[in-house]
Amino acid sequence: MTTYSLKPKDAVEQWHVVDATGRPLGRLASEIAATLRGKTSPTFTPSMDHRQFVVVINAARVKVSGDTREKKYWRHSQYPGGLKNITQEKLLQTRPERVIEYAVKGMLPHNAHGAVLLKHLKVYAGPEHPHQSQVNAGKGKGRAVKA
Numbered sequence: 199m200t201t202y203s204l205k206p207k208d209a210v211e212q213w214h215v216v217d218a219t220g221r222p223l224g225r226l227a228s229e230i231a232a233t234l235r236g237k238t239s240p241t242f243t244p245s246m247d248h249r250q251f252v253v254v255i256n257a258a259r260v261k262v263s264g265d266t267r268e269k270k271y272w273r274h275s276q277y278p279g280g281l282k283n284i285t286q287e288k289l290l291q292t293r294p295e296r297v298i299e300y301a302v303k304g305m306l307p308h309n310a311h312g313a314v315l316l317k318h319l320k321v322y323a324g325p326e327h328p329h330q331s332q333v334n335a336g337k338g339k340g341r342a343v344k345a
Contacts, residue, residue: 204236204243211249213333218298219259226260227301234306234315247314253329254321258294266290271300295321 214233218226232238236248269286289296298321306312320329 202241204241204246204248206246208241209246209249211251213251213253213329213335215253215255215327215333217256218254219256220261222261222263223297223301226254227298227305230254230298230302230319231305234302234318245311247311249318251318251320251329251332253327253333254295254298254319255325255327256323257298257321258290258323260294260298262286262290262297271296294323 216226216230230252233250233252235244236242236246236250239248239250242248266287267285270283271286271289272281272283274281286297299316299319302319303312303316306315320327
């Protein structure tokens with residue numbers, strides 16, 4: 199008996215909609231990362247792009263535990279003195295979709311494959327998103343997850 203390995207031509211594009219309302223950030227991010235990698239598929243192959251797309255709506259309503267003033271996100275402009283940081287509290291007020299993107303990015307592989315998978319993540323602060331036609335294409339190919 200041989201082990202089945204998914205081929206690029208066999209990967210079928212699937213779109214999943216996830217509502218972040220009231221869901222804990224860490225659990226939501228780990229679920230999204232597993233879906234993006236294709237771990238929810240019975241044909242999971244670690245090195246393959248399974249063509250799984252995730253649309254997250256209501257990112258502004260995600261539940262964050264702990265002190266949001268203590269958690270900081272860092273970035274550097276690559277110039278001397280270019281280190282900048284922003285607190286999670288401020289980021290949730292200005293760009294709540296970034297909080298989910300950063301959490302999912304940390305749970306994906308830290309290589310070129312992870313960068314490709316991160317492009318399959320679409321996060322929106324409110325309930326509207328422009329991917330309705332992709333989600334509804336094929337009727338039943340994707341799944342809607344409700345909290």
